[in-house]
Amino acid sequence: MSALKWGQGKGKGAAGPALFGLPLSSGHFVLPRVLRRPVRVLARLGVGEFQAPRFSAAMMSAVLLVSSSAYGAYLGGHVDGIVQSITARTGFAVDQVKVVGNRQTSEIDILDRLELDGWTSLIGFDAEAARERIATLPWIEVAAVRKVYPHTLEVRVEEREPFALWQQGDELSVIEKNGAVIAPFSGGKQVLLPLLIGVGAPAKAPDFLVKVEKYPELASRIKGFVRVGERRWDLKLDNGITVKLPEDGEDQAIAELVKMDQDKGLLSRDIAAVDMRLTDRLVVQLTPEAATQREAALNEKPKSLKRKPETKI
Numbered sequence: 001m002s003a004l005k006w007g008q009g010k011g012k013g014a015a016g017p018a019l020f021g022l023p024l025s026s027g028h029f030v031l032p033r034v035l036r037r038p039v040r041v042l043a044r045l046g047v048g049e050f051q052a053p054r055f056s057a058a059m060m061s062a063v064l065l066v067s068s069s070a071y072g073a074y075l076g077g078h079v080d081g082i083v084q085s086i087t088a089r090t091g092f093a094v095d096q097v098k099v100v101g102n103r104q105t106s107e108i109d110i111l112d113r114l115e116l117d118g119w120t121s122l123i124g125f126d127a128e129a130a131r132e133r134i135a136t137l138p139w140i141e142v143a144a145v146r147k148v149y150p151h152t153l154e155v156r157v158e159e160r161e162p163f164a165l166w167q168q169g170d171e172l173s174v175i176e177k178n179g180a181v182i183a184p185f186s187g188g189k190q191v192l193l194p195l196l197i198g199v200g201a202p203a204k205a206p207d208f209l210v211k212v213e214k215y216p217e218l219a220s221r222i223k224g225f226v227r228v229g230e231r232r233w234d235l236k237l238d239n240g241i242t243v244k245l246p247e248d249g250e251d252q253a254i255a256e257l258v259k260m261d262q263d264k265g266l267l268s269r270d271i272a273a274v275d276m277r278l279t280d281r282l283v284v285q286l287t288p289e290a291a292t293q294r295e296a297a298l299n300e301k302p303k304s305l306k307r308k309p310e311t312k313i
Helices: 035-046 056-076 079-092 109-112 127-132 188-192 199-213 252-266 289-300
Strands: 096-100 140-148 152-159 166-169 171-175 181-185 196-197 222-228 232-236 242-243 272-274 284-287
Touching: 096 109, 109 127, 109 152, 127 140, 166 199, 171 284, 196 199, 199 222, 199 232, 199 252
Parallel strands: 096 152, 166 196, 196 222, 242 272
Antiparallel strands: 140 152, 166 171, 171 181, 222 232, 232 242, 272 284
16 A cells, blocks of 8 residues: 555554654544655655755745745736736737728828837737727727737728718818718818708708709709708809709709700809799899890990981872
8 A cells, every 4th residue: 555644554652754843643644645745855854854955045035036026016017018028029029010991091090099119019918908099080980909929910990981071160071971070171082072061961961962963964063062041952063153942842943953954054154043942933143244244235225227208299
């Protein structure tokens, strides 16, 4: 039997093993296998039979210093920095960033939100915190940051969809279809977006633009949609003509406008505005030059014909 038993095989009164002078024998008590060797070493150490290895004191001192330093770093909140420093210098420093899905947002702005310093470790990098910082950029709707070991970060973004430009006074902003402002107008391809002007325009624009788009020949000439008094629309055309639509029945008014332009070339004439607010008539306002010419034409009187003298027979 290989089990270590205390008191077996010894005569009555024989002293059993002791640890630092304390007897460890107790009848037929058997120690678990995992504790037998450590107990033997401790017992020999207690009676002076065990000699510690060389440099054991130095090793224990080093362990004590390291553990104390680690504990101090933990209390001071420097553990993350230590981990970053060590792992970055062992091959895990971020040296490549892939950005996918950005069109309006520059990569520079995204990299700035990652807050990389050249020695940022991929192991200690907080991807969730970086994702939250990127999500604060104006055009970003959804962001995801993924670690690709050993040294790559992958950033995927989905941007908000621009619908129109909205002018209020001197401010010009890019807005979504629901009217939410995305960012100030910055040029580029954004200039191709429909221009909405006036208070209340974003709320009514989606439905109204659908009506106008039914007539591509007219829609292509519109440079601005002006909301007047939050009740009706004015259309600013590319040649400077303003079309004043009625508050009600704008669908019918647009259809009549397109027909008159096709039949009589109304929108190609020298006029300043077409007023369709009255249901029983259409009012055309001439340009100053055209008005002057018309007035001159009306004031010009035809030369009276001289009467021939009567001939008596």
